[in-house]
Amino acid sequence: MNTYSHLKNGGHATMEDVARKAGVSLKSVSRVINREPHVSEKLRAKVEAAIAALDYVPDTAARSLAGSRTFIIGLLFDNPSPNYTMKIQAGVYRACMEQQYHMRIDQIDSSCPPAELDAKLAAILRNSRCDGFVLTPPLTDNLQILDTFDRLGVRYARVAPDIDRDRARGVIIDDAEAAGLVARHFWNLGHRRFGIVTGPADHGAAHRRREGFLQALAELGVTEPVLEASGGFAFQGGIQAGVQLVSAPRRPTAIFATNDDSAAGLMVSCWRAGITVPRDISVCGFDDSWVAQSVWPYLTTVYQPIEEMGYAAARMVLDRGDTSAPASALQTLPFHLVERDSVTVAPA
Amino acid sequence: MNTYSHLKNGGHATMEDVARKAGVSLKSVSRVINREPHVSEKLRAKVEAAIAALDYVPDTAARSLAGSRTFIIGLLFDNPSPNYTMKIQAGVYRACMEQQYHMRIDQIDSSCPPAELDAKLAAILRNSRCDGFVLTPPLTDNLQILDTFDRLGVRYARVAPDIDRDRARGVIIDDAEAAGLVARHFWNLGHRRFGIVTGPADHGAAHRRREGFLQALAELGVTEPVLEASGGFAFQGGIQAGVQLVSAPRRPTAIFATNDDSAAGLMVSCWRAGITVPRDISVCGFDDSWVAQSVWPYLTTVYQPIEEMGYAAARMVLDRGDTSAPASALQTLPFHLVERDSVTVAPA
DNA sequence: ACGCCGTCTGTCAGCGCTGTCAAGACTGCG
DNA sequence: CGCAGTCTTGACAGCGCTGACAGACGGCGT
Numbered sequence: 040m041n042t043y044s045h046l047k048n049g050g051h052a053t054m055e056d057v058a059r060k061a062g063v064s065l066k067s068v069s070r071v072i073n074r075e076p077h078v079s080e081k082l083r084a085k086v087e088a089a090i091a092a093l094d095y096v097p098d099t100a101a102r103s104l105a106g107s108r109t110f111i112i113g114l115l116f117d118n119p120s121p122n123y124t125m126k127i128q129a130g131v132y133r134a135c136m137e138q139q140y141h142m143r144i145d146q147i148d149s150s151c152p153p154a155e156l157d158a159k160l161a162a163i164l165r166n167s168r169c170d171g172f173v174l175t176p177p178l179t180d181n182l183q184i185l186d187t188f189d190r191l192g193v194r195y196a197r198v199a200p201d202i203d204r205d206r207a208r209g210v211i212i213d214d215a216e217a218a219g220l221v222a223r224h225f226w227n228l229g230h231r232r233f234g235i236v237t238g239p240a241d242h243g244a245a246h247r248r249r250e251g252f253l254q255a256l257a258e259l260g261v262t263e264p265v266l267e268a269s270g271g272f273a274f275q276g277g278i279q280a281g282v283q284l285v286s287a288p289r290r291p292t293a294i295f296a297t298n299d300d301s302a303a304g305l306m307v308s309c310w311r312a313g314i315t316v317p318r319d320i321s322v323c324g325f326d327d328s329w330v331a332q333s334v335w336p337y338l339t340t341v342y343q344p345i346e347e348m349g350y351a352a353a354r355m356v357l358d359r360g361d362t363s364a365p366a367s368a369l370q371t372l373p374f375h376l377v378e379r380d381s382v383t384v385a386p387a
Numbered sequence: 388m389n390t391y392s393h394l395k396n397g398g399h400a401t402m403e404d405v406a407r408k409a410g411v412s413l414k415s416v417s418r419v420i421n422r423e424p425h426v427s428e429k430l431r432a433k434v435e436a437a438i439a440a441l442d443y444v445p446d447t448a449a450r451s452l453a454g455s456r457t458f459i460i461g462l463l464f465d466n467p468s469p470n471y472t473m474k475i476q477a478g479v480y481r482a483c484m485e486q487q488y489h490m491r492i493d494q495i496d497s498s499c500p501p502a503e504l505d506a507k508l509a510a511i512l513r514n515s516r517c518d519g520f521v522l523t524p525p526l527t528d529n530l531q532i533l534d535t536f537d538r539l540g541v542r543y544a545r546v547a548p549d550i551d552r553d554r555a556r557g558v559i560i561d562d563a564e565a566a567g568l569v570a571r572h573f574w575n576l577g578h579r580r581f582g583i584v585t586g587p588a589d590h591g592a593a594h595r596r597r598e599g600f601l602q603a604l605a606e607l608g609v610t611e612p613v614l615e616a617s618g619g620f621a622f623q624g625g626i627q628a629g630v631q632l633v634s635a636p637r638r639p640t641a642i643f644a645t646n647d648d649s650a651a652g653l654m655v656s657c658w659r660a661g662i663t664v665p666r667d668i669s670v671c672g673f674d675d676s677w678v679a680q681s682v683w684p685y686l687t688t689v690y691q692p693i694e695e696m697g698y699a700a701a702r703m704v705l706d707r708g709d710t711s712a713p714a715s716a717l718q719t720l721p722f723h724l725v726e727r728d729s730v731t732v733a734p735a
Numbered sequence: 736a737c738g739c740c741g742t743c744t745g746t747c748a749g750c751g752c753t754g755t756c757a758a759g760a761c762t763g764c765g
Numbered sequence: 766c767g768c769a770g771t772c773t774t775g776a777c778a779g780c781g782c783t784g785a786c787a788g789a790c791g792g793c794g795t
């Protein structure tokens with residue numbers, strides 16, 4: 040004998056219950072729920088009161104069966120980093136909740152042969168049609184996926200797009216500017232000899248971070264060449280890069296590792312070479328990922344609003360009504376430096 | 388002018404198309420799809436041929452609207468560790484794909500006040516009714532959730548349950564046995580003085596790992612007391628535990644950190660104290676998480692089949708038909724030792 | 736021969752909602 | 766005062782599928 044025993048349906052109010060209670064037609068309830076125009080204030084109030092009274096929640100299955108929307112947005116990823124993916128996911132999830140949407144998740148191995156990728160894409164598009172997709176790196180820059188979506192008129196937003204940036208909606212941060220911030224931070228602490236652990240050659244963000252760092256340094260008047268070593272955005276790569284950097288004749292006093300994983304590896308190399316971080320060398324990472332606080336000393340790093348990027352991308356997919364923004368708008372989100380323990384003043 | 392232009396629906400075959408093509412009734416197609424009994428081989432073959440020919444995929448929304456199933460299973464988590472959660476999620480996802488199910492994800496903050504938790508649960512149960520849930524730690528052992536689900540007759544499976552283990556379906560590993568394996572591994576390498584970094588006091592698995600380690604050591608004939616320090620399953624805690632362990636008068640030569648994060652912290656303490664891992668001290672972790680390969684030396688650790696646990700739990704929720712197994716069956720999955728670089732023979 | 740039961744197949748009414756269409760209530764204007 | 770145009774509301778037919786039910790058929794016992 041529960042509160043809802045007056046309802047035919049097993050405990051769940053339906054739109055019909057709401058309509059009856061409010062004394063209006065089914066369609067009017069539907070209009071209120073979908074925020075359609077041309078609904079009088081009075082009617083809206085009545086319906087909303089009835090909805091609240093009955094604790095009514097529209098049935099997604101029925102809505103998508105009857106209407107043209109599916110109330111699902113898909114998150115496509117192919118990222119080995121669980122931290123990154125989880126954060127994006129949390130953001131997308133939050134956006135979905137706000138709009139009564141569901142989130143679907145699909146992993147795609149973008150390194151597989153084109154034919155296989157095609158099949159996988161077709162399966163995703165067919166099995167559960169979504170109202171839109173959020174693309175995360177490296178899928179963000181996969182032309183095959185982009186072309187397929189554009190050809191089929193599928194709605195999507197890109198997280199951290201690199202190539203062809205204004206091809207579609209996307210969310211980015213200003214990597215070059217962030218790297219410049221690191222450069223100036225080092226400089227202000229008195230550092231004058233610099234090193235950088237670069238990322239994968241074909242990775243757009245990695246490229247922009249390097250450029251930004253180098254250019255800021257040049258603007259600061261640094262003439263001594265910056266030592267470079269490739270870390271491939273990986274822990275192991277960071278170790279190897281560290282070995283090179285640390286044994287250089289004129290050793291840098293400050294090294295910018297372009298992501299946290301390689302920064303962690305770099306620090307290991309320092310330890311092994313008997314160099315104390317940050318006393319002898321300052322190390323700055325990028326991402327503020329989980330690993331930044333799983334190393335010692337805790338990593339000074341650039342915070343990237345990854346969850347916010349997921350959120351923003353999802354909103355771009357969701358906000359269909361908003362025709363004011365062009366379909367290819369790029370949104371730039373703020374970053375900031377997280378000062379922890381791996382960076383300090385230059386040694387005397 | 389695409390391949391499917393003969394279909395009324397926009398490119399997607401419906402059950403009606405299949406029925407017409409196979410020359411059978413709608414209901415017969417439905418029977419084949421749902422693997423209902425009393426379907427002749429001949430009819431099944433015809434229908435399956437038509438399904439294949441039309442590339443037909445049943446519409447989930449329609450199925451759940453018409454039938455009693457929703458084709459959604461929910462994954463409830465409240466775990467700060469993205470690694471763990473991602474792995475569980477991958478397993479659940481795989482199980483869902485196999486059965487044409489969707490996966491829903493909901494984060495619940497189990498530390499919030501009971502009233503709030505109740506509200507959150509009600510919202511989840513109401514907003515998108517699921518056919519069942521997978522509960523991950525620490526939700527697994529949350530009595531309020533368990534009670535609510537049992538009272539409402541909601542189907543669920545528990546990942547790594549601790550208390551009240553045979554209250555419902557669940558997937559576990561034998562933590563005590565795994566810890567024993569570590570103990571014997573140390574022993575076989577000649578270690579005779581041991582330490583352990585324990586986990587949170589109220590954490591069942593942490594407790595069992597400690598017990599298993601201690602008991603195996605006792606069985607091996609170790610009489611010297613095992614040094615203990617609490618690491619709370621965290622990096623920072625591992626550092627602190629390491630400080631204690633490392634400065635002990637009769638320093639252990641082998642330390643079992645009951646999870647990888649605390650093992651990473653422990654190793655940091657070793658470095659800082661001028662102790663080389665594994666030359667001076669062998670360190671073994673537990674979980675084989677991401678961090679195990681983000682430290683140097685790479686961590687020897689116990690692999691826990693986390694993704695498999697998610698998969699198995701999801702299967703328990705999905706396999707409704709299988710009445711052969713009791714509703715409270717526990718499934719125990721295998722683990723194994725991953726030998727990397729942080730454990731070696733005892734120093735002379 | 737008959738009825739009974741078990742197997743196989745089909746008919747049909749919705750599930751809860753939205754899109755379409757149309758009607759009623761206004762408004763402004765000639 | 767009448768008419769077109771706009772705003773507001775409602776009636777109704779499905780969306781694609783499943784559950785309940787009924788009919789057809791063959792083998793069995795009596």
